[in-house]
Amino acid sequence: MEYYAEIAAIKKKLKGEGSYYFHLGKGDVDRKYFPTPKCLLEKVKAALDLQYYKYSHPLGRTDTRNLLAFYHNLLTGGNHYSSNNVALLISATSGLNAVVNVLKEKVKLKKALVTRPSYINYRYVFEKFGVDLVKVDSTRENNFNVGCDEVISVLKSDKEVKLVVLCNPNFPFGRFMEKDCFKDILNYCEKNDIFLLLDNVFETSAFKNTDMGKYMTADYYSPNIIRIYNYSKDLGVAGFRIGYLLTNEWINEAMSDEIDVTYGSPQTVFEPFIDCNTLLRILSAFGTESYIRAVD
Numbered sequence: 173m174e175y176y177a178e179i180a181a182i183k184k185k186l187k188g189e190g191s192y193y194f195h196l197g198k199g200d201v202d203r204k205y206f207p208t209p210k211c212l213l214e215k216v217k218a219a220l221d222l223q224y225y226k227y228s229h230p231l232g233r234t235d236t237r238n239l240l241a242f243y244h245n246l247l248t249g250g251n252h253y254s255s256n257n258v259a260l261l262i263s264a265t266s267g268l269n270a271v272v273n274v275l276k277e278k279v280k281l282k283k284a285l286v287t288r289p290s291y292i293n294y295r296y297v298f299e300k301f302g303v304d305l306v307k308v309d310s311t312r313e314n315n316f317n318v319g320c321d322e323v324i325s326v327l328k329s330d331k332e333v334k335l336v337v338l339c340n341p342n343f344p345f346g347r348f349m350e351k352d353c354f355k356d357i358l359n360y361c362e363k364n365d366i367f368l369l370l371d372n373v374f375e376t377s378a379f380k381n382t383d384m385g386k387y388m389t390a391d392y393y394s395p396n397i398i399r400i401y402n403y404s405k406d407l408g409v410a411g412f413r414i415g416y417l418l419t420n421e422w423i424n425e426a427m428s429d430e431i432d433v434t435y436g437s438p439q440t441v442f443e444p445f446i447d448c449n450t451l452l453r454i455l456s457a458f459g460t461e462s463y464i465r466a467v468d
């Protein structure tokens with residue numbers, strides 16, 4: 173509350189001075205440029221017609237989670253995931269809440285590192301759970317790129333940091349991390365039992381150039397990586413507030429035990445939407461053979 177009051181006062185002051193400001197909170201995407209595919213919306217309508225709105229498994233329907241696991245196995249080129257690693261979410265933010273809650277309880281998480289600027293709600297979630305945030309700021313001088321060496325040097329100097337949150341491309345500048353930088357941070361995390369939470373919610377909708385392979389991190393598997401995805405941005409459905417989490421089995425299981433009484437189970441009516449989108453992604457990225465295996 174204090175923070176909101178502070179921001180409101182700054183905004184009022186700037187307005188009074190005739191200055192402009194950019195509000196960098198959560199944002200809807202422009203559906204003119206990111207139209208929601210009609211075939212996916214049809215799935216939601218059909219789900220309603222079929223009265224597809226009974227209670228679900230706390231982490232979402234197993235078939236839907238299996239399909240997402242299959243897709244990420246294709247992306248990461250291994251048999252790393254099953255439905256036990258996937259949780260459907262009411263929003264990426266609720267996934268972050270769940271992860272922080274579980275890490276606080278299970279590994280007594282005290283400190284997490286975030287690179288800034290970033291999605292403002294990270295701060296509230298960590299504050300809510302009493303986890304201290306260690307911040308590494310991007311600056312105008314480094315063109316608002318993540319300072320990889322700085323991240324690692326902060327981790328070396330503060331051994332209590334057991335979670336690193338990276339947003340790639342970052343919010344709000346859309347800067348992609350170079351893969352080498354990502355790999356250095358990941359290596360350090362793996363060697364030092366640090367979780368790496370990747371919030372790449374803009375990864376597939378960000379402007380792509382011919383060098384995109386240099387930046388995409390979706391093909392990396394590590395037991396230390398926790399991935400958060402949502403459909404809000406990519407598919408222009410921010411109001412649906414749906415997404416999913418890819419994590420290890422014990423975090424997933426701990427979430428499953430709590431989710432009914434904390435963040436709520438995902439909405440069943442969106443499961444056919446998620447299934448269809450995943451199948452389309454498999455078809456476009458991996459071709460017919462993989463698609464047929466996925467449908468099987």
Ligand SMILES: Cc1ncc(COP(=O)(O)O)c(C=O)c1O
Pocket residue numbers: 197198199262263264265266291339343371373402403404410413414415
């Ligand atoms: C980087 C980033 N992560 C997560 C979110 C939250 O997504 P959701 O609407 O699924 O809670 C946002 C929303 O603006 C965001 O910008």
